[in-house]
Amino acid sequence: xxxxxxxxxxxxxxxxxxxxxxxxxxxxxxxxxxxxxxxxxxxxxxxxxxxxxxxxxxxxxxxxxxxxxxxxxxxxxxxxxxxxxxxxxxxxxxxxxxxxxxxxxxxxxxxxxxxxxxxxxxxxxxxxxxxxxxxxxxxxxxxxxxxxxxxxxxxxxxxxxxxxxxxxxxxxxxxxxxxxxxxxxxxxxxxxxxxxxxxxxxxxxxxxxxxxxxxxxxxxxxxxxxxxxxxxxxxxxxxxxxxxxxxxxxxxxxxxxxxxxxxxxxxxxxxxxxxxxxxxxxxxxxxxxxxxxxxxxxxxxxxxxxxxxxxxxxxxxxxxxxxxxxxxxxxxxxxxxxxxxxxxxxxxxxxxxxxxxxxxxxxxxxxxxxxxxxxxxxxxxxxxxxxxxxxxxxxxxxxxxxxxxxxxxxxxxxxxxxxxxxxxxxxxxxxxxxxxxxxxxxxxxxxxxxxxxxxxxxxxxxxxxxxxxxxxxxxxxxxxxxxxxxxxxxxxxxxxxxxxxxx
Numbered sequence: 001x002x003x004x005x006x007x008x009x010x011x012x013x014x015x016x017x018x019x020x021x022x023x024x025x026x027x028x029x030x031x032x033x034x035x036x037x038x039x040x041x042x043x044x045x046x047x048x049x050x051x052x053x054x055x056x057x058x059x060x061x062x063x064x065x066x067x068x069x070x071x072x073x074x075x076x077x078x079x080x081x082x083x084x085x086x087x088x089x090x091x092x093x094x095x096x097x098x099x100x101x102x103x104x105x106x107x108x109x110x111x112x113x114x115x116x117x118x119x120x121x122x123x124x125x126x127x128x129x130x131x132x133x134x135x136x137x138x139x140x141x142x143x144x145x146x147x148x149x150x151x152x153x154x155x156x157x158x159x160x161x162x163x164x165x166x167x168x169x170x171x172x173x174x175x176x177x178x179x180x181x182x183x184x185x186x187x188x189x190x191x192x193x194x195x196x197x198x199x200x201x202x203x204x205x206x207x208x209x210x211x212x213x214x215x216x217x218x219x220x221x222x223x224x225x226x227x228x229x230x231x232x233x234x235x236x237x238x239x240x241x242x243x244x245x246x247x248x249x250x251x252x253x254x255x256x257x258x259x260x261x262x263x264x265x266x267x268x269x270x271x272x273x274x275x276x277x278x279x280x281x282x283x284x285x286x287x288x289x290x291x292x293x294x295x296x297x298x299x300x301x302x303x304x305x306x307x308x309x310x311x312x313x314x315x316x317x318x319x320x321x322x323x324x325x326x327x328x329x330x331x332x333x334x335x336x337x338x339x340x341x342x343x344x345x346x347x348x349x350x351x352x353x354x355x356x357x358x359x360x361x362x363x364x365x366x367x368x369x370x371x372x373x374x375x376x377x378x379x380x381x382x383x384x385x386x387x388x389x390x391x392x393x394x395x396x397x398x399x400x401x402x403x404x405x406x407x408x409x410x411x412x413x414x415x416x417x418x419x420x421x422x423x424x425x426x427x428x429x430x431x432x433x434x435x436x437x438x439x440x441x442x443x444x445x446x447x448x449x450x451x452x453x454x455x456x457x458x459x460x461x462x463x464x465x466x467x468x469x470x471x472x473x474x475x476x477x478x479x480x481x482x483x484x485x486x487x488x489x490x491x492x493x494x495x496x497x498x499x500x501x502x503x
Contacts, residue, residue, distance in 0.1 A: 014099055018098050040068055088165035281399070291491060300327045321339070321342070337354070369418050391417070404427075409431075426450050426452075433445075
């Protein structure tokens with residue numbers, strides 16, 4: 001997960017554009033992300049802008065009733081990111097100004113550097129676009145020299161950083177007091193000084209300063225910033241010495257690499273399971289169930305459920321599953337394919353597509369689902385929608401229902417459908433039965449799943465029944481569902497797993 005931290009005070013004219021640009025970056029450069037914004041007691045329309053964008057973006061807004069200042073707002077956002085992550089060695093935070101001076105497009109290169117093994121990446125001003133006074137340019141040149149943080153960083157006052165969250169955790173470990181005491185440019189240098197010694201590798205990337213997009217004058221003069229930098233030299237020096245002391249203690253104890261073991265895990269928003277944890281999706285690649293479709297006594301088509309393989313979706317290892325049904329008669333034709341990609345280690349939907357040809361109608365729907373960020377996107381619609389914490393799609397439910405405990409006579413409700421307005425999914429265990437399919441007699445559980453307001457085989461109007469083998473495999477033996485022309489029953493014809501004998 002990537003946490004983009006945006007402190008803002010009276011930035012109504014630019015903060016929305018900055019947030020939308022962040023969205024564009026991570027739409028093209030697919031990574032799971034969340035935006036954390038702090039409205040530091042703004043007196044303009046900043047609060048309203050943030051509220052409107054929170055409806056369509058994975059955005060959390062923290063609001064201060066009284067002005068706390070840039071340093072405190074920035075530190076609060078970083079600490080929130082640290083609280084939210086459960087994998088600080090993998091997840092990262094990016095600090096970004098709301099006045100559009102920072103170019104959000106640089107974030108792609110910053111994340112790539114983290115993925116390549118860096119722990120801290122500083123975006124340094126390489127060129128200036130727009131007009132700035134000679135006083136501003138002179139102060140911008142000299143302040144970093146007064147606030148030297150080492151590590152090959154020349155632009156210590158940038159404020160545009162990407163950091164692996166484990167570095168922040170180490171910098172704040174054992175202390176509940178504030179990390180930052182300076183303000184403005186000096187606060188950026190102080191943050192770098194604290195983080196620098198905890199980063200095994202620190203890199204810099206060039207970034208254009210977009211003064212042509214800035215909509216307001218600076219809140220302090222160049223001379224005030226220089227004076228603040230001069231006064232903060234001792235603070236920055238103390239932060240560097242304190243960090244150096246920690247480094248020496250770790251080296252002396254031989255523990256420098258132990259706390260950071262595994263820190264080379266890339267920061268891509270990937271849900272990386274612990275090594276000892278088994279897959280949450282137990283179905284083997286190559287499992288294939290084929291069915292004959294019947295309308296009364298007449299055979300009208302075929303269907304298949306298949307575990308296609310292991311793919312990578314949004315950087316997450318995902319199991320690709322497909323359900324396909326084709327057939328018809330008497331002027332009616334149906335050909336539908338549902339494909340699901342679910343996290344191998346968390347059984348959460350990441351991608352879903354449904355392609356259907358029914359009579360003369362063609363319908364396609366494709367979704368990208370980001371459970372760590374809390375939203376999904378439908379292809380062809382330029383917006384995002386909130387999703388649930390543990391999302392499942394129609395096809396994924398067909399497999400997931402095979403993994404949950406089922407007791408005869410019980411009705412279960414699950415708020416797991418990826419479209420929140422169609423929850424809860426209801427699963428009733430109607431009873432036990434005996435069926436003869438695939439050349440074998442089976443003991444079966446009969447379940448009725450339904451998704452409120454949904455179409456397809458799990459829609460309430462379909463009155464679907466599923467027969468599952470009453471054993472550990474929970475093989476789908478039959479599916480009975482109502483279509484517009486009548487009731488169709490799918491009966492298992494063959495069950496196979498590549499390289500494994502049929503049960």
